[in-house]
Amino acid sequence: MCFGNLTPQLASIQYSLADKVTESDDFRRLERVGGVDISFSVDNKAVAAAVVLELKGLEVIETKTLETELFFPYIPGFLGIREVEPSLSVLNTLKHDFDVLMVNGHGIMHPRGFGLASHVGVLRDCPTIGVAKRLIDERYINVATQRHHAEDQFLISKNGCVIGAFFRGKYVSVGHRISLKTALNVVERTSIFKTPEPIRQAHLLATETFKNILEERG
DNA sequence: GCGACAG
DNA sequence: ATCTTGTCGC
DSSP: OOOOGGGHHHHHHHHHHHOOOOOOOOOOOEEEEEEEEEEEOOOOEEEEEEEEEEEETTEEEEEEEEEEOOOSSSOOHHHHHHHHHHHHHHTTTTOOOOOOEEBBBSSSTTTSSHHHHHHHHHTSSSSSEESSSSOSSSGGGHHHHHHHGGSSSEEEEETEEEEEETTTTEEEEEESSHHHHHHHHHHTTSSSSSSOOHHHHHHHHHHHHHHHHHHHOO
């Protein structure tokens, strides 16, 4: 009901956890990429979906879905609070492991440096990449960067520090345990369409599953 | 009064 | 995010 009142405390938690985020490649191999996404309706009933695919060939080797419910409202800057638990839950049902995970939402390119992708990465302690269609708030972006918005690819910095990049129509940033350079490389290598395959497949799966559940009930 | 606020 | 029809183009 009045979860909005918790934002000050939640923001404090995000600041603390943001300190745990690392931005260097912290994994042995890079062969399998995971993807996670959540589909939901106005009543917050939801379906979380996770996929694992081979980086080489982009073949999906495993898919899992989880019927659930979201208990925290959507508040810009706090998407992580809303979606991290279902995301971690569905990921835990996967039999196959992955080397890096792609998440539908920002990583450190966030007001407090801790978006959904970072929540998932730090809490699960795995490499994650944040991919989003839009910025949370342009006020956090350098004026200099905005001037280059016409270009199709550029780095985005905040207070003189690079926090992510605009790449092929998407905003990409480090979630955890990976460098922006590698993150961009993974996004590039998994892009067949505008949306990278890991999150695209996860999104399709979540949406389809949710739709089926709804109609098999009326 | 109104200003591009992830999904 | 989701709700929806047509439409443009390969």
